[in-house]
Amino acid sequence: xxxxxxxxxxxxxxxxxxxxxxxxxxxxxxxxxxxxxxxxxxxxxxxxxxxxxxxxxxxxxxxxxxxxxxxxxxxxxxxxxxxxxxxxxxxxxxxxxxxxxxxxxxxxxxxxxxxxxxxxxxxxxxxxxxxxxxxxxxxxxxxxxxxxxxxxxxxxxxxxxxxxxxxxxxxxxxxxxxxxxxxxxxxxxxxxxxxxxxxxxxxxxxxxxxxxxxxxxxxxxxxxxxxxxxxxxxxxxxxxxxxxxxxxxxxxxxxxxxxxxxxxxxxxxxxxxxxxxxxxxxxxxxxxxxxxxxxxxxxxxxxxxxxxxxxxxxxxxxxxxxxxxxxxxxxxxxxxxxxxxxxxxxxxxxxxxxxxxxxxxxxxxxxxxxxxxxxxxxxxxxxxxxxxxxxxxxxxxxxxxxxxxxxxxxxxxxxxxxxxxxxxxxxxxxxxxxxxxxxxxxxxxxxxxxxxxxxxxxxxxxxxxxxxxxxxxxxxxxxxxx
Numbered sequence: 001x002x003x004x005x006x007x008x009x010x011x012x013x014x015x016x017x018x019x020x021x022x023x024x025x026x027x028x029x030x031x032x033x034x035x036x037x038x039x040x041x042x043x044x045x046x047x048x049x050x051x052x053x054x055x056x057x058x059x060x061x062x063x064x065x066x067x068x069x070x071x072x073x074x075x076x077x078x079x080x081x082x083x084x085x086x087x088x089x090x091x092x093x094x095x096x097x098x099x100x101x102x103x104x105x106x107x108x109x110x111x112x113x114x115x116x117x118x119x120x121x122x123x124x125x126x127x128x129x130x131x132x133x134x135x136x137x138x139x140x141x142x143x144x145x146x147x148x149x150x151x152x153x154x155x156x157x158x159x160x161x162x163x164x165x166x167x168x169x170x171x172x173x174x175x176x177x178x179x180x181x182x183x184x185x186x187x188x189x190x191x192x193x194x195x196x197x198x199x200x201x202x203x204x205x206x207x208x209x210x211x212x213x214x215x216x217x218x219x220x221x222x223x224x225x226x227x228x229x230x231x232x233x234x235x236x237x238x239x240x241x242x243x244x245x246x247x248x249x250x251x252x253x254x255x256x257x258x259x260x261x262x263x264x265x266x267x268x269x270x271x272x273x274x275x276x277x278x279x280x281x282x283x284x285x286x287x288x289x290x291x292x293x294x295x296x297x298x299x300x301x302x303x304x305x306x307x308x309x310x311x312x313x314x315x316x317x318x319x320x321x322x323x324x325x326x327x328x329x330x331x332x333x334x335x336x337x338x339x340x341x342x343x344x345x346x347x348x349x350x351x352x353x354x355x356x357x358x359x360x361x362x363x364x365x366x367x368x369x370x371x372x373x374x375x376x377x378x379x380x381x382x383x384x385x386x387x388x389x390x391x392x393x394x395x396x397x398x399x400x401x402x403x404x405x406x407x408x409x410x411x412x413x414x415x416x417x418x419x420x421x422x423x424x425x426x427x428x429x430x431x432x433x434x435x436x437x438x439x440x441x442x443x444x445x446x447x448x449x450x451x452x453x454x455x456x457x458x459x460x461x462x463x464x465x466x467x468x469x470x471x472x473x474x475x476x477x478x479x480x481x482x
Contacts, residue, residue: 009186010128010129010190011138012186013124013128013186013187013188014125014128014129014138014141014142016179016182016183016186016187017080017121017124017125017142017183017187018141018142018145018146019145019175019178019179019182020080020084020117020121020176020179020183021118021121021142021145021146021149022145022146022148022149023087023149023172023175023176023179024114024117024118024146024149025145025146025147025148025149025150025153026149026150026152026153026156026172026175027091027110027149027153027172028056028150028153029149029150029151029152029153029154029156029157030153030154030156030157030160030161030168030171030172031052031053031056031107031157031168032053032153032154032157032287032288032291033153033154033157033158033161033168033291033302033305033306034157034160034161034165034168034302035049035052035053036295036302037161037165037302038052038103038165041165042097042098042099042100042103044100045100048100048104051100051104052100052103052104052107053107053412054218054221054409055103055104055105055107055108055111056107056108056110056111056114057111057217057221057405057408057409058108058111058214058217058218058221059107059108059109059110059111059112059113059114059115060111060112060114060115060401060405061111061115061213061214061216061217061402061405061406061409062111062112062115062210062213062214062217063111063112063115063116063210063213064115064118064119064213064398064401064402064405065209065210065213065258065259065395065398065399065402066115066116066206066209066210066258066398067079067083067115067116067117067118067119067120067394067398068119068120068123068394068395068396068397068398068399068401069206069258069259069394069395069398070116070120070394071116071119071120071123071394071397071398072123072392072393072394072395075189076120076121076123076124076127076189076394077120077124077187077188077189079116079117079120080116080117080120080121080124080183080187081180081183081184081187082116083112083113083114083116083117083120084113084117084176084179084180084183085180086109086112086113087110087113087114087117087172087176088172088173088176088177088180090105090106090109090110090113091106091110091169091170091172091173091176092169092170092173093105093106094106094107094110094169095166095167095168095169095170095173096166097169106169115398115401118397118398118401119394119395119396119397119398119400119401120394120397121142121397122142122381122384122385122393122394122397122400122401123385123393123394123397124187124189124190125138125139125142126139126385126390126393127189127190127390127393128190133324133328135382136324136327136328136382137320137324139324139378139381139382140319140320140321140323140324140327140378140382141319141320141324142381143319143323143377143378143380143381143382144315144316144317144318144319144320144323144374144377144378145316145319145320146377146381147315147316147319147373147374147377147378148313148315148316148319150283150287151309151310151312151313151315151316151370151373152310152313152316154287154291154305154306154309154310154312155303155306155307155309155310155313156171156306157302157306158301158302158303158304158305158306158307159303159306161302161303162301162302162303202250202251202254202256202257202258204250204254205247205250205251205254205257205258205259206258208243208244208246208247208250209243209244209247209258209259211240211243212240212241212243212244212246212247213240213402214240215236215237215239215240215243216237216240216241216244216406217405217406217409218236218240219233219236219237219240220237220406220409220410220413221409221412221413222236222413223413223414223417248261259395260392260395263388263392263395263396263399266386266388267457268383268386268457269383269384269386269388269396269399271453271454271456271457272380272383272384272386272400273384273399273400273402273403274403274450274453275336275340275380275450275453275454276380276384276400276403276404276407277403277404277406277407277410278407278446278447278449278450278453279340279343279376279377279380279407279446279447279450280403280404280407280408280411281406281407281408281410281411281414281443281446282343282347282411282442282443282444282446282447282450283343283373283411283443284407284408284411284412285411285412285414285415285439285442285443285446286347286350286369286415286440286443287309288411288412288415288416289415289419289436289439289440289443290309291305292436293353293433293436294308297355297432297433297436298355308359308362308366309366311363311366311367311370312366312369312370312373313370314367314370314371314374315370315371315373315374315377318370318371318374319373319374319377319378322374323335323374323375323378323379324378326375327378327379327382332379332382332383332386333379333383333454333457333458334458335375335376335378335379336375336376336379336380336383336454337451337454337455337457337458338375339371339372339373339374339375339376339377339379340372340376340447340450340451340454341451342368342369342371342372342375343369343372343373343376343447343450343451344444344447344448344451345368346365346366346368346369346372347369347440347443347444347447348444349365349368350362350365350440350444351437351440351441351444352437353433353436353437353440354433355433380400381400384396384397384399384400385397411442411443411446414442415439415440415442415443416439418438418439418441418442419435419436419438419439420435421438422434422435422438422439423435
């Protein structure tokens with residue numbers, strides 16, 4: 001930890017990194033709102049339109065672990081800045097797209113860029129601030145703006161789409177250029193000349209896990225179309241599992257593993273990643289369903305839809321201010337549990353959703369969900385690196401964001417599959433509201449399961465001893481001798 005980390009430079013660097021993670025969130029949310037306009041302008045099929053979303057998920061989920069390891073080995077600042085430039089260039093390509101395949105390439109590479117930027121940014125934040133109140137405040141701000149990007153992106157997407165859908169791509173170009181201009185002089189390696197994690201780069205492991213992640217995420221995305229090529233979907237998932245098994249074999253024999261399996265001895269890390277997968281999966285599914293509800297079932301415009309969901313962005317204000325204080329007083333797990341319980345209650349209240357609901361009835365429930373995000377997202381980010389040696393914070397961040405991306409893909413696929421099955425089975429209310437209500441059970445169940453996982457963590461937190469944080473080299477020696 002450098003001495004500068006305690007001064008104004010560290011907080012200035014933090015604001016730049018917060019801008020980057022906000023950029024990632026707002027980029028995804030804005031595109032979701034603009035999809036109908038993109039389809040109308042370019043004449044895209046439903047499959048191609050779904051592929052525009054899936055391409056980003058594939059790039060993000062497929063390369064996340066590789067991105068986390070690259071940050072540990074090559075330097076966090078170097079990886080962050082390099083892939084921020086890539087993000088900027090391919091966002092611009094999306095804005096100039098005239099064919100569906102151009103959008104697919106742009107979104108895939110943008111997802112890959114995010115997969116390298118996200119763990120590098122989180123590792124920079126944890127390296128700049130020592131464990132304790134300063135890091136809690138920093139991560140609270142970081143997580144709050146990350147979550148706020150998803151929420152505010154809905155509003156920004158609606159407003160920009162009204163000007164033209166291409167601005168949904170050009171706006172991130174402008175924002176990323178500003179962030180890059182600030183990052184070059186402000187963001188430095190807190191440890192000076194970053195030595196990187198020990199060991200080399202496991203290329204066989206990198207290719208096998210990247211291939212496994214790509215196939216598994218693609219298989220999950222295909223689950224939303226249960227009757228469309230079931231054999232192909234099963235083959236893709238089987239291939240992904242086979243590559244994952246090969247990765248485990250390779251890593252156990254490698255002298256410089258991409259993922260040191262000893263890191264999974266941290267029960268906190270495992271529980272955090274499982275909770276993140278379920279919580280973000282629930283939110284992604286809910287957000288998708290409510291977009292359909294407002295625009296397709298109620299006939300609202302894109303900007304009306306964005307404004308209706310603006311209240312979810314209260315976490316942008318509360319997460320950096322309220323959440324760190326609560327975590328300092330009650331601890332990560334208790335605050336996280338409270339957030340998950342509030343989320344389950346909010347989703348449960350939406351289960352009887354009808355076409356005649358006034359927005360005044362939905363507003364308090366939306367506010368409750370915003371409060372849930374305020375309490376849950378920050379502690380998930382804070383706990384991701386807890387008990388993990390600093391040289392592996394990039395890996396820990398990669399694991400967290402991989403869980404988030406898998407959760408997002410799984411949540412979207414699950415709600416779509418349930419809605420389609422309900423439509424085919426005749427579970428319809430007026431205008432298809434019955435099928436949408438059936439799909440809303442998925443976020444509710446996922447939030448309940450996440451709360452259950454965290455409830456077990458509450459008891460384990462009290463009973464289990466606090467293990468010392470070991471350097472990877474020491475842990476690897478102990479693992480080999482056991």
